[in-house]
Amino acid sequence: SQTIHQWPATLVQPVGSPLSLECTVEGTSNPNLYWYRQAAGRGLQLLFYSVGIGQISSEVPQNLSASRPQDRQFILSSKKLLLSDSGFYLCACHRVEGLAFESYEQYFGPGTRLTVT
Amino acid sequence: AQKITQTQPGMFVQEKEAVTLDCTYDTSDQSYGLFWYKQPSSGEMIFLIYQGSYDEQNATEGRYSLNFQKARKSANLVISASQLGDSAMYFCAMREVISSGSARQLTFGSGTQLTVLP
Numbered sequence: 001s002q003t004i005h006q007w008p009a010t011l012v013q014p015v016g017s018p019l020s021l022e023c024t025v026e027g028t029s030n031p032n033l034y035w036y037r038q039a040a041g042r043g044l045q046l047l048f049y050s051v052g053i054g055q056i057s058s059e060v061p062q063n064l065s066a067s068r069p070q071d072r073q074f075i076l077s078s079k080k081l082l083l084s085d086s087g088f089y090l091c092a093c094h095r096v097e098g099l100a101f102e103s104y105e106q107y108f109g110p111g112t113r114l115t116v117t
Numbered sequence: 118a119q120k121i122t123q124t125q126p127g128m129f130v131q132e133k134e135a136v137t138l139d140c141t142y143d144t145s146d147q148s149y150g151l152f153w154y155k156q157p158s159s160g161e162m163i164f165l166i167y168q169g170s171y172d173e174q175n176a177t178e179g180r181y182s183l184n185f186q187k188a189r190k191s192a193n194l195v196i197s198a199s200q201l202g203d204s205a206m207y208f209c210a211m212r213e214v215i216s217s218g219s220a221r222q223l224t225f226g227s228g229t230q231l232t233v234l235p
Binding site for chain 1: 121152154159160161162163164167208210212221222223224225226227228
């Protein structure tokens with residue numbers, strides 16, 4: 001099964017500062033990768049997804065961006081953080097190999113808790 | 118319009134009792150997937166159970182079972198013999214196609230906070 005690593009685990013950043021969150025995946029090749037954000041006490045909102053190296057799609061317009069420089073590496077960035085960027089960021093992986101990939105669950109990483117002050 | 122509805126913000130259950138967490142969904146797709154995830158206070162999202170829209174049998178995974186009623190568009194999670202460690206937030210989610218190809222989006226409900234009482 002897949003293992004997803006995220007770092008840092010927690011981060012406190014001032015408004016206007018840059019951001020870089022990293023996600024790496026082990027145990028599968030050419031996965032679909034996703035960035036979700038969870039506001040306090042809420043469900044998850046999809047931010048970005050990637051079906052391959054260099055292929056990024058955005059679901060929500062914002063001051064965040066994502067990149068996938070390697071097959072199993074997914075990075076979430078910002079040039080200038082806003083207060084509204086605070087939240088819990090989760091990276092997820094979806095294995096797509098095989099004919100029955102519809103049944104493959106999305107595995108989630110441990111998350112990064114971001115507080116913008 | 119909300120696609121996943123969880124109407125119980127909080128639930129309490131006595132240890133060793135069974136509990137049902139409600140989930141209704143809305144989709145016009147013929148093929149979709151329904152998931153339940155558990156999120157303890159640590160924040161990690163833990164996959165519990167999956168039900169495909171074409172699966173005729175209700176999914177079961179150990180103490181977890183999914184009561185799938187397609188005509189009613191409901192996918193309730195049943196936890197049997199509750200344990201103290203089951204206390205957590207539980208999310209129902211539906212997988213939808215984002216675009217042509219393999220990308221899939223999970224749309225989450227607002228969650229149910231389950232507390233197991235000793």
